[in-house]
Amino acid sequence: xxxxxxxxxxxxxxxxxxxxxxxxxxxxxxxxxxxxxxxxxxxxxxxxxxxxxxxxxxxxxxxxxxxxxxxxxxxxxxxxxxxxxxxxxxxxxxxxxxxxxxxxxxxxxxxxxxxxxxxxxxxxxxxxxxxxxxxxxxxxxxxxxxxxxxxxxxxxxxxxxxxxxxxxxxxxxxxxxxxxxxxxxxxxxxxxxxxxxxxxxxxxxxxxxxxxxxxxxxxxxxxxxxxxxxxxxxxxxxxxxxxxxxxxxxxxxxxxxxxxxxxxxxxxxxxxxxxxxxxxxxxxxxxxxxxxxxxxxxxxxxxxxxxxxxxxxxxxxxxxxxxxxxxxxxxxxxxxxxxxxxxxxxxxxxxxxxxxxxxxxxxxxxxxxxxxxxxxxxxxxxxxxxxxxxxxxxxxxxxxxxxxxxxxxxxxxxxxx
Amino acid sequence: xxxxxxxxxxxxxxxxxxxxxxxxxxxxxxxxxxxxxxxxxxxxxxxxxxxxxxxxxxxxxxxxxxxxxxxxxxxxxxxxxxxxxxxxxxxxxxxxxxxxxxxxxxxxxxxxxxxxxxxxxxxxxxxxxxxxxxxxxxxxxxxxxxxxxxxxxxxxxxxxxxxxxxxxxxxxxxxxxxxxxxxxxxxxxxxxxxxxxxxxxxxxxxxxxxxxxxxxxxxxxxxxxxxxxxxxxxxxxxxxxxxxxxxxxxxxxxxxxxxxxxxxxxxxxxxxxxxxxxxxxxxxxxxxxxxxxxxxxxxxxxxxxxxxxxxxxxxxxxxxxxxxxxxxxxxxxxxxxxxxxxxxxxxxxxxxxxxxxxxxxxxxxxxxxxxxxxxxxxxxxxxxxxxxxxxxxxxxxxxxxxxxxxxxxxxxxxxxxxxxxxxxxxxxxxxxxxxxxxxxxxxxxxxxxxxxxxxxxxxxxxxxxxxxx
Numbered sequence: 035x036x037x038x039x040x041x042x043x044x045x046x047x048x049x050x051x052x053x054x055x056x057x058x059x060x061x062x063x064x065x066x067x068x069x070x071x072x073x074x075x076x077x078x079x080x081x082x083x084x085x086x087x088x089x090x091x092x093x094x095x096x097x098x099x100x101x102x103x104x105x106x107x108x109x110x111x112x113x114x115x116x117x118x119x120x121x122x123x124x125x126x127x128x129x130x131x132x133x134x135x136x137x138x139x140x141x142x143x144x145x146x147x148x149x150x151x152x153x154x155x156x157x158x159x160x161x162x163x164x165x166x167x168x169x170x171x172x173x174x175x176x177x178x179x180x181x182x183x184x185x186x187x188x189x190x191x192x193x194x195x196x197x198x199x200x201x202x203x204x205x206x207x208x209x210x211x212x213x214x215x216x217x218x219x220x221x222x223x224x225x226x227x228x229x230x231x232x233x234x235x236x237x238x239x240x241x242x243x244x245x246x247x248x249x250x251x252x253x254x255x256x257x258x259x260x261x262x263x264x265x266x267x268x269x270x271x272x273x274x275x276x277x278x279x280x281x282x283x284x285x286x287x288x289x290x291x292x293x294x295x296x297x298x299x300x301x302x303x304x305x306x307x308x309x310x311x312x313x314x315x316x317x318x319x320x321x322x323x324x325x326x327x328x329x330x331x332x333x334x335x336x337x338x339x340x341x342x343x344x345x346x347x348x349x350x351x352x353x354x355x356x357x358x359x360x361x362x363x364x365x366x367x368x369x370x371x372x373x374x375x376x377x378x379x380x381x382x383x384x385x386x387x388x389x390x391x392x393x394x395x396x397x398x399x400x401x402x403x404x405x406x407x408x409x410x411x412x413x414x415x416x417x418x419x420x421x422x423x424x425x426x427x428x429x430x431x432x433x434x435x436x437x438x439x440x441x442x443x444x445x446x447x448x449x450x451x
Numbered sequence: 452x453x454x455x456x457x458x459x460x461x462x463x464x465x466x467x468x469x470x471x472x473x474x475x476x477x478x479x480x481x482x483x484x485x486x487x488x489x490x491x492x493x494x495x496x497x498x499x500x501x502x503x504x505x506x507x508x509x510x511x512x513x514x515x516x517x518x519x520x521x522x523x524x525x526x527x528x529x530x531x532x533x534x535x536x537x538x539x540x541x542x543x544x545x546x547x548x549x550x551x552x553x554x555x556x557x558x559x560x561x562x563x564x565x566x567x568x569x570x571x572x573x574x575x576x577x578x579x580x581x582x583x584x585x586x587x588x589x590x591x592x593x594x595x596x597x598x599x600x601x602x603x604x605x606x607x608x609x610x611x612x613x614x615x616x617x618x619x620x621x622x623x624x625x626x627x628x629x630x631x632x633x634x635x636x637x638x639x640x641x642x643x644x645x646x647x648x649x650x651x652x653x654x655x656x657x658x659x660x661x662x663x664x665x666x667x668x669x670x671x672x673x674x675x676x677x678x679x680x681x682x683x684x685x686x687x688x689x690x691x692x693x694x695x696x697x698x699x700x701x702x703x704x705x706x707x708x709x710x711x712x713x714x715x716x717x718x719x720x721x722x723x724x725x726x727x728x729x730x731x732x733x734x735x736x737x738x739x740x741x742x743x744x745x746x747x748x749x750x751x752x753x754x755x756x757x758x759x760x761x762x763x764x765x766x767x768x769x770x771x772x773x774x775x776x777x778x779x780x781x782x783x784x785x786x787x788x789x790x791x792x793x794x795x796x797x798x799x800x801x802x803x804x805x806x807x808x809x810x811x812x813x814x815x816x817x818x819x820x821x822x823x824x825x826x827x828x829x830x831x832x833x834x835x836x837x838x839x840x841x842x843x844x845x846x847x848x849x850x851x852x853x854x855x856x857x858x859x860x861x862x863x864x865x866x867x868x869x870x871x872x873x874x875x876x877x878x879x880x881x882x883x884x885x886x887x888x889x890x891x892x893x894x895x896x897x898x899x900x901x902x903x904x905x906x907x908x909x910x911x912x913x914x915x916x917x918x919x920x
Contacts, residue, residue: 037660038659038660038663041660041663041664041667042663042666042667043667045663045664045667045668046667046668048668049667049668049669049670050670062617066620067620067621068618068619068620068621068622069618070614070617070618072614072617076581076582077682078582078583079582079665079683079693080678080679080682080683081669081670081679081700082669082674082675082676082679082697082700082701082704083669083670083672083674083675083679084673084675084676084677084678084679084682085673086682087665090664091668099866100866101830109830109866110716110829110830110831110834112716126660129660130660130661130664132586132597132619133585133586133587133588133597133655133657134584134599135661145866145867147867148869171618214865214866290670291672291708291711292711293710293711294714294715294716295712295714295715295716296715296716296717297715297716297717297718297719298717298718298719298720300712300715300719301711301712301713301714301715302712303672303708303712304672304673306673380558383556383557383558384556384558384559386556387553387556388557390559394559397558397559397564398558398559
């Protein structure tokens with residue numbers, strides 16, 4: 035198999051990992067000759083699935099001894115197998131990087147032999163890039179659960195970001211679909227990474243010359259829709275990981291049909307709208323001060339698919355409204371549907387100097403259709419009288435609901451909106 | 452009387468604006484002009500470094516005070532190609548210095564709003580330039596350089612170039628745009644005139660590798676073309692090698708997805724589906740006779756269930772029944788069974804006191820002439836059959852489980868278990884506090900080296916004795 039054929043197999047095998055972030059490392063490594071990290075990541079391309087191509091996202095090998103049912107690379111799959119050499123990955127990364135195709139490397143791997151052996155191979159790639167190629171670009175290493183702490187230490191030394199996939203929201207889901215993976219082991223590996231990140235930060239704070247350790251932090255991914263687990267449990271798991279393991283991001287990946295699907299877990303169209311709602315809810319938890327069980331109010335413990343979660347919360351908690359944009363606190367403003375963090379800050383800044391009227395909000399490009407029934411402004415805002423109407427939901431959703439469903443479902447390829 | 456001022460760069464505008472402000476010329480009395488669309492008369496009319504310093508000096512002595520953020524915004528907005536930018540900037544400057552010092556905080560003000568919009572457009576354009584420049588390698592005998600042609604929306608080469616210098620420090624590269632160009636020689640940036648796209652046409656063999664990557668990383672099950680076009684506007688596609696295959700990818704996508712959904716592999720069910728409500732050994736055995744979770748039942752003579760007392764203290768687990776077992780319907784009755792019996796005797800264990808079973812309950816084989824050769828069960832068959840073993844262990848609750856060979860050991864200890872490394876080590880598993888793995892008797896029989904064979908047999912006896920301890 036030549037490199038091109040291997041690349042086709044091993045990129046195809048890697049694409050179900052949603053993470054492609056290349057941000058978070060603020061300073062380029064000292065002594066770098068090619069490559070930089072300056073905080074914000076760059077998306078160098080976009081594929082027709084609307085996802086960005088920022089990193090060269092590949093597996094070192096898709097041979098795997100595990101049998102996770104949702105995974106195309108499980109041991110029982112008939113998928114074609116390939117394995118890159120360390121040299122091949124180093125060279126691909128450098129050649130792509132020099133042409134400005136990519137922001138860096140995201141290396142993952144099937145488990146070969148055992149966790150430690152696999153991890154050693156991945157570390158060898160990162161180390162060679164740093165020490166022999168003087169490469170200063172982004173590196174994200176997928177950490178194998180159960181890899182020894184010594185290997186995690188090494189991985190963090192060369193990588194910008196480490197991640198361990200939680201895979202599925204609950205213990206029981208893992209037991210059913212990924213019997214070789216255990217949540218406590220996964221979380222323990224995350225804990226090992228978190229400790230080192232914390233140590234590096236402490237050292238830096240106290241003025242010591244800290245050894246670099248995964249400066250862009252750690253993230254994880256959860257597959258959604260492969261089991262019946264409701265959104266509230268998905269979000270609680272995410273919330274625990276954010277607070278307990280200080281993760282930068284939890285990625286949600288709608289269970290997608292895969293080639294060589296396992297008969298135990300038949301193919302289906304990916305629940306893209308659900309995935310979208312989970313990301314919205316995730317943002318509400320991280321930046322808007324919402325709690326997981328507060329966001330999911332539906333009886334079936336899932337997020338509403340036809341309303342964004344903030345709007346759904348507002349409709350269910352109308353006693354909280356109307357909020358006066360000229361008087362409310364930061365936290366209160368954040369709860370208004372259609373107004374984001376940036377606009378909340380703008381509102382606070384503007385109202386020091388002048389009162390905000392409805393037209394001002396529209397100029398700030400808040401989603402006025404969603405916002406109007408929930409706010410008091412300096413002028414007359416007639417829509418606020420709709421707040422107590424039973425059909426408020428239809429009044430604030432009509433237009434954008436159709437757009438979003440259509441966009442996210444992507445049911446028709448030519449059907450642009 | 453109206454004044455007409457000609458400016459090209461941020462520095463020129465700043466100097467002019469300062470003079471106008473000193474002369475108290477109101478915004479309505481000044482018109483700025485620029486020669487954007489014509490080549491500048493002085494190819495590189497860079498302000499000299501010394502010049503820059505003197506400007507700063509005047510800055511300090513000047514009485515004009517404006518927020519630093521305004522100058523930062525102005526430096527960016529001057530790169531916008533809108534003809535109104537100079538006047539908008541001067542008007543904002545005027546208002547800032549004439550009674551509205553907090554103007555910039557009011558995002559809803561028309562001028563501020565427009566400044567923000569232009570700032571955003573230019574910043575986004577710079578970001579897209581950093582993203583979409585595609586270098587092509589041009590190699591000669593002793594040197595390699597990287598060349599790119601890119602069409603930004605605004606005049607942003609000077610804003611973006613330092614980024615490329617930091618990132619590609621030890622490369623020689625040039626970036627050409629229709630209006631400006633920049634060259635990096637690993638020491639300094641040199642700016643020059645624009646160049647038409649036709650001037651840079653070299654192909655780079657690596658582009659086919661890049662396209663392979665792009666095609667493979669695309670997931671046809673999640674088509675979102677509008678999103679792609681929003682972030683990667685079609686006007687940039689001409690200079691992106693990967694964009695040439697987008698149409699094909701989209702064309703094939705629906706077919707690929709329906710195939711993925713229709714086709715699957717392996718067995719949908721496991722033995723759980725055939726499990727009786729009563730979990731005792733006789734009920735389990737009767738139910739297992741009807742198990743069709745995997746395909747092996749179609750070829751084997753019969754199901755071979757475990758055998759032994761229901762209160763056995765030790766359970767021995769093998770891989771699967773062999774030729775003899777398949778015919779007799781009992782586990783470990785062939786040559787391997789004979790050897791196992793000998794080992795049990797040497798370990799001081801009576802065979803009728805232990806429960807003997809297998810991970811897979813049907814014989815798997817390939818036919819070679821008249822002989823049926825044992826074939827290792829695959830992970831699908833093991834997964835499908837395993838609930839029977841789990842039910843046997845749950846019914847018996849043995850003190851010790853002995854895995855004979857790698858297959859049962861990997862089923863209970865995990866798939867990364869290596870019999871050569873961890874044989875004879877007693878460990879806890881989900882099924883039994885005391886679980887140990889040892890050689891399969893058949894592996895000993897197959898060992899060609901006599902000394903080694905003797906040693907393995909000794910290991911087996913020791914491990915069985917340990918299990919009995």
